[in-house]
Amino acid sequence: MPREKQKRGRRAEQKAQKGDTKRKHDDVPEEPVAKRVKSSDEADVEPFYEDRQGDYADDAAIPAIENEEMQDESGRPDSGDTPFYGLLDTEEQEYFSRASEMLELNQFIDDEERSLFVESVYREAEGKELKIACSQGCSRLMEKLISMSDVRQIRRIFNKFIGHFLHLVQHRFASHCCETLFINAAPAVMQKPSKQQAKKAEEEGETEPELSLADMFMTVIEELKDNWGYLLTERFASHTIRVLLLVLAGEPVDLSSTDSAVASRKKERLGAPVPGTEAETASSQKHSVPESFEPALKKIMSEMVSGVDDTYLRALASHPVGNPVLQVLLFLELSHFGKSSAKDPKSVLRRLVPDESFEEGTESATFIRGLLYDPVGSRLVETMVRYMPGKVFKNLYKNNIRERIGSLSRNSTAGYVVLKTLERLGKDDLQNAMELIIPEVPGLIERARLIVPRVLIERCVVRNVDTKPLARALKNAYSGDKTLRLRQMLRLDGPPESVQGPVDHEMKDAGEFDDDHAEQARAASAKSSASAPERLHGSLLTQAMLAVPGPLSELVYSSLLAQSPETILQLAQEPTSTRVVQQALTSPTSTPQFRRQFVAFFQGHLVDLAQNSNGSRVVDALWTATKDIFFVKERMAQELASKEMVLRDSFIGRAVWRNWSMDLYKRRRSEWNARAKGIERNQEGMEGSGERPKSKIELARERFAAKQNETEGKQAVSANS
Structure with missing residues (x-):
């Protein structure tokens, strides 16, 4: 008779005990309890939405710091359960999904x-704003x-959120x-609601908010004022x-920067302005703010850190959520309020590093050295x-x-x-730093950590430091063969053919090279080749070398001339190496x-x-070269x-045809010759500075403007007389 299957070990015993406990609870009659709505953090979410966490999740996870006095069992402020604003029905979800796609x-x-479409969606969303959010x-x-709303619509949606922030x-x-609401409301925070907008809203049967955007921001501060300490490390x-x-x-909020402390690299930029538009320009510049904002900001920053001791504040430096907030606080303290604010004993900087000398054995030196190699804490040291x-920096x-x-590099x-x-x-300190980094250059090149040599080259150019020692170190780090050197610079070298090739052919001839071997060979090839x-x-490193006259750029130029025409044409069509070819032609x-x-x-x-698409840019660069x-x-x-x-x-070819002025080449060869030689002739036939000749309509506009200015001047003189 077969034996009954039994699980062994502590896990089986614990599971059995849990089962007994569950059965005991099942025997107890249930009492009627108030139904509690499941919070959004506990609810199951779809995998594709995991990137919308808004935290510093791209670094190694560090245990969160909890403040038991400020939090309840669920980890939220002790202010009751999270309110439930209701769910959208099926038809509403379908409508808003189609609107989102459009x-x-x-x-x-x-x-x-x-x-008009945005306004129609707002009308459909009337009364459902919190459900949608x-x-x-x-x-x-x-x-x-x-992100697509005007000031009036932003004020309306802001007013809907007040009381629930x-x-x-x-x-x-x-x-x-x-x-997204804060970012898009910031540029218009100085505008006051006009009577015309209120009258228009009254005609349309809508209620215009009484508060201005500045007053609405102050209302947000009032709603959150007792919870700054908790919100400092709250995940969302x-x-x-x-x-x-x-x-x-009044500082710009840059969501597009990869090293921004505002949001992680995983965040979706749904509300970010489109690059190159006026909205993007406005969001990337400082904006004026009311006078009431500055004392409110100082009060918030003080309340955030005043309730915690120095040990807890330093622990936030390695906290994945608290660290970015500390970065923003330090930036505002040292940049917005001036570096003199760092002398205040209660400032964030002085509380983090009380000893400005940073001498060996001090509390500040120990704190900084502990953060240098920490994936999260090092970001605070950068700030x-x-x-x-x-x-203070010189002492550090x-x-x-x-x-x-x-060794740090x-x-x-x-x-x-x-x-x-x-x-x-x-200049002097940079010269000394270069001498200490040069011995590490071969190892940096070998491990593809190229950003330190690149930045070192760029700073040497700015500070006018001699780069010949660095050029010798780079020359020794790469191969002596000029043909191979360029492939190493651009990280184009794949698996060595001398080892891989003959073995594969022998196996194939022997009939032993099947699909599994082919798959393994492709995997090895992909692993050995450089990543994007x-x-x-x-x-980028090669381009930085090309910008420096002397031995550094000569390393690249000599390697380019040593390549075969087929290799150069291949480089011209690669997304990354084509930049090097273009700069070599125009530098x-x-x-x-x-x-x-x-x-x-x-x-x-x-x-x-x-x-x-890549090679056409090289053809455009040939015009300048x-x-x-x-x-x-002329031959080209x-x-x-x-x-x-x-x-x-x-489509791409037409752009090249236009950039080379080929229509002018076919119809008016003499004008094309003048343009090709860098000599432009204006309408009077005089040689110019190489700029595009003005059209007849532009010249007419200039004559009209000059005549208008002359008339206005005469009128001003007659009025004064």
Whole structure:
């Protein structure tokens, strides 16, 4: 008879005990209890929404610091359960989902049509704003709506949120809507509601909010004033609080920056302005704020840190959520309120590092050294190095960084602190730092940590430091073969063919090279080749070398000339290496002798390059590169003209045709010759400075403006007389 299957060990015993406990509870009659709504943090969410956490999740997780006096069992402020604003029904969800898709596509005829559509969505959302903001699927729509709203619509939605901000900023989804609302309301915070808007709203049967945007921000501060200490480390509220602090200070809120302390790299930029638009320009600049904001900001910053002791404040430096808030507080304290504020014993900087000398064995030195290698804490040290007063920075550098800068540059975490340090060093200190980093250059190149050499080159150019020792170190770090050296610089080297190739062919001939072996070979090849970020950093380092006259740029130029034409054409069409080819053609450090030899690689292949998205930029750069070798430029123009229809059939090719002024080349050859030589002729036939000749309508406008100014001047003189 077979034996009964039994689990062994402590886990089986614990599970059995849990089962007995559950059965005992089942025997007890249930008592009627009040139904509690499940909070959004406890609810199950879809995997694709995990990136909307708004915290510092891209670093190693560190245990959260809890304040038991301020929190209840659920980890929230002891202010009762989170309110439930209701759920959208099926039809409403379908409508708002379609509206979100239309806003995402943005296929409106003009801005007026888009404004009408946004207004219609607002009418449909009347009374459901809080439901939408807390909805997992529709909160994105609220962010897009706010980012496309005018001042009147922003004031209306802001007024709907008033009274609920304490709960909304802690909500997984609504917190992002609050953040977007603060960012888009900031540029208009000085505007007062006009009587015309109130009259228009009254005609449409709508109630216009009585409060201005400035008063609404003060209302938000009043709602949150007793919870700053908790919100400092709250998972979802912290990123909204950071935005609020920057808005109150009138500082730009940059969501697009990768090293921004406002949001993590994983955050969706749904409410971020489109690059290149007026909204993007306004959000990236400082804005004026009411006088009442500055004392309110000082009070908030004081209340955030006054309720905790120095030990807890230093522990926040390695807290994944509290660290970014500390960065914002330090930035505002040292940058917005002036570096003299650091002398206050109650300031954040003095509480973190009370000993400004940073001598060995002091509390400040121990604190800083503990953060240098911490993935989260090192970010706070970067902020300190960047903004702290000059005297304090010199003491920090002298006692904690200067002698160790070589070993710090080797570390993948502390190396970023080294970068911020190099940006603040003077000429003599930078010279000394370069001498200490040079021995580490071969190891940095081998491990593809290229950002330290690149920044060192850029700072040496700014401070006028001799880069010849650094050029020798880089030359020794790369191969002596000029052909191979460029591939190493651009991180294009793959698996060694001398080892991999013959073995594969022998196995194939023997009939032993099956699909499994092929898959293993492809995996090994992918593992040994450089990744896209490594290629990008390799390209940036090579471009930095090209910008320095002397041995550094000569390393690159000699390697480029040693390549075969096929390799150069391949590099011209790669997304990262094409930048190096373009800079080699247009950089001030390139000599006419180099350009005469280098442009010859592209002759006969211009049409193919002109139809490639990356190669077309190289063809455009050839126009500038051949400015002093006219016969070569004319030969290239003939090559493009011979394939006119091929270029006109290509969208990218038409851009190249236009940039080379090929229509002018075919119809008015003499004018094209003058433009190709850098000589422009204006309408009077005089030689100009190489600028585009003015059209007849532009000249007429200038004559009209001059005549208008002359008439106004005469009228002013007659009035005075």
